[in-house]
Amino acid sequence: MTEEHYSVETVVIGAGVVGLATARALAQAGQEVLVLESGAAIGEGTSSRNSEVVHAGIYYPEGSFKAGLCVRGRQLLYDYCQARNVRFRKCGKWIVATDSTQLAGLEKVQAQAACNGVKLVAIDGRMLKARQPGLQAFAGLWSPETGIIDSHGLMLSLQGELEDAGGQLVLHSEVLSAESVAGEHRLVVAGDAPVILRARRVVNAAGLGAPGLARRWGGLPDTCQPRQWLAKGVYFSYSGHHPFESLIYPLPEPGGLGVHLTLDLAGQARFGPDVEWVEQEDYQVAPERAAAFARAIRQWWPGFEADRLQPAYAGIRPKLSGPGAASADFRIDGPETHGIPGLVHLFGIESPGLTSCLAIADKVVGLLE
Template sequence: MHRVDIVIIGAGVVGLAVAAELSNSLTGQAIVVMERHHKFGMETSSRNSEVIHAGMYYPDGSLKARLCVEGNRLLYQFCKVWGVPHKRLGKLIIARTAEEVPVLESILNQGLANGVTDLELLEAGQVRQLEPHVAAVAAILSPSTGVIDSHALMYRLEYQARCQGTMFAYRHAVTMVERSGAGYRLTYRGPDGQSDWIYCDWLINSAGLWADKIPSWLGLDVEQAGYRIYPCKGEYFGVSNAKSGLVSRLIYPPPLKELKGLGIHATKALDGRLRFGPSAFYVQDLDYSVDEEHASEFYRAIKSYLPFIDLADLQPEIAGIRPKIQGPGDPVRDFVVRHEVEHGLAGLINLIGIESPGLTSSLSLAGMVANMIGKE
């Protein structure tokens, strides 16, 4: 049985960023990160496009808009200071037909409203100059979009937190959370399979795909609160041949309706490899396999803007699962970042529905959590 000041559940990129920030800003606090896997970032944080987003898609006044724009700047700064591999490649959001051009204009206006100041609307000839192998009648150029080595980022955040005294409890699965006086009692199963308890004053719920369990254990109606997680799977296919060199930037079609996803887009890995995805479909089971038969679906989507791609070029790569809090057919939902005082749970900060642009927003999310605790 142990007592600490702060417990963070989940060692994904957001949990690690929160640990690094809190250990820096709240000196002298005993902080523990609890993670059921044997190392950090084993789920959503390591199974994504590794894109540093600029923040042009998200609605006015949303946390996603504000935290992404701020996080973009913070993340590039962090990469420079800490030597995290990254490339500011730039991105084209394309219109494949004249009918899609108004969508680009809408995205451009939304980006300006969100504070993304470097976007530029390009005509077909300008697109061809930048990317001669891309079929598009127009595009938005986003110079501040890039890619990052997410594992290196998480390693640096963990290192920073450790150096500042944060303790990491890997292979410690939280199985119950209860109120205990003014704080919380967490029951967990350790590496030896035995149960034990830890007490804390502040509990940061950064459990990703499992984040709805913590408020449920504490008596909140997760349906009514809008905290229910709907796992949404996305698969990726890659190109391993020389065709990867025919594109130098990230290429995105217009986003899917209601921001279910950003469509099957083309990204560039740090090694120059071309990769496509993610798709987006809701699932019940957390299965990370890639169905090779879905290659034809990818091919049809990609061929509309990269005509040089053949079906035989596509090889299955990875799959990721997003912790969405919008169910099938529901309108777009914002991040939940909430100190649950109104629910009578002072000291509990829920981070729920942290999907894209969660990686880009990780440092700004951490700052937001630190401010919530600092005010108390």
């Protein structure tokens, strides 16, 4: 078959929430933008398999991308949703210590949040029970800036504004390989016949697929092809009534934030995610994992009824550090990192990627300018 050749000014690879936010920002900045998505719809990966929480910016190391982009992105996101009628609710969350041995951990979380410019309110167990009936905890921290969001509604809004600004989205368009040479990027795109796209600027926002694509990128230094680990987390929904109006989080655990209670915009409770290190993408939810969830939840909710847990869905965190290692920061590799003009790779965009999406987009625009 004969190769088809096309040229475009800017390509964004991946139509998750970060890819769409970035493509929108580039299109609104006056660039001709084409978004290539390997799947059949937008946001089928990590963007639609998470807690849909708008994070305050509490846990991340001071000065990290995660801290700065989360804090800035959170306010950008609330303002965006307010202006465009994307559904959200600033419901707040409780971070709880279930006994006195966890008080030091709670104080550490509060100190880290303060370093990031996020204020948390400490409260003792008696006042906590009065504020949040049904919750049993020794002490807690209140985060008023935490919320929940309709992530699919957000992505549809971003897609609409991308297209209003002249950008285009093409589904079923996997980028098989790429090469950067002489100030141009050459992408090989899957199709009935090979399609060769030439672009002046490219953003690799392929989520779980971003590191693999980097390894197939001619001209990219080995140091800019990071290893990725996959941390699977499953969620269980809770049928019927519950007493909570805010999110409930235990202290963080290795690999994640622990099995916590989140709410959807209709008020239904769900629990998760746990952490399971896997070798490949697997989105099955094993019903037997509910037993471990129940043990964790009963530590702070005595009225919990295990038979009301139902398997919901699973997600995969794209980790840049493996089991037992400290959580790695986002990697936003622009020309100053790899030496290639007009190219940005986004690696390890796990939580708080949803919260940070608009701030990440602004960062990428700046690197490409």
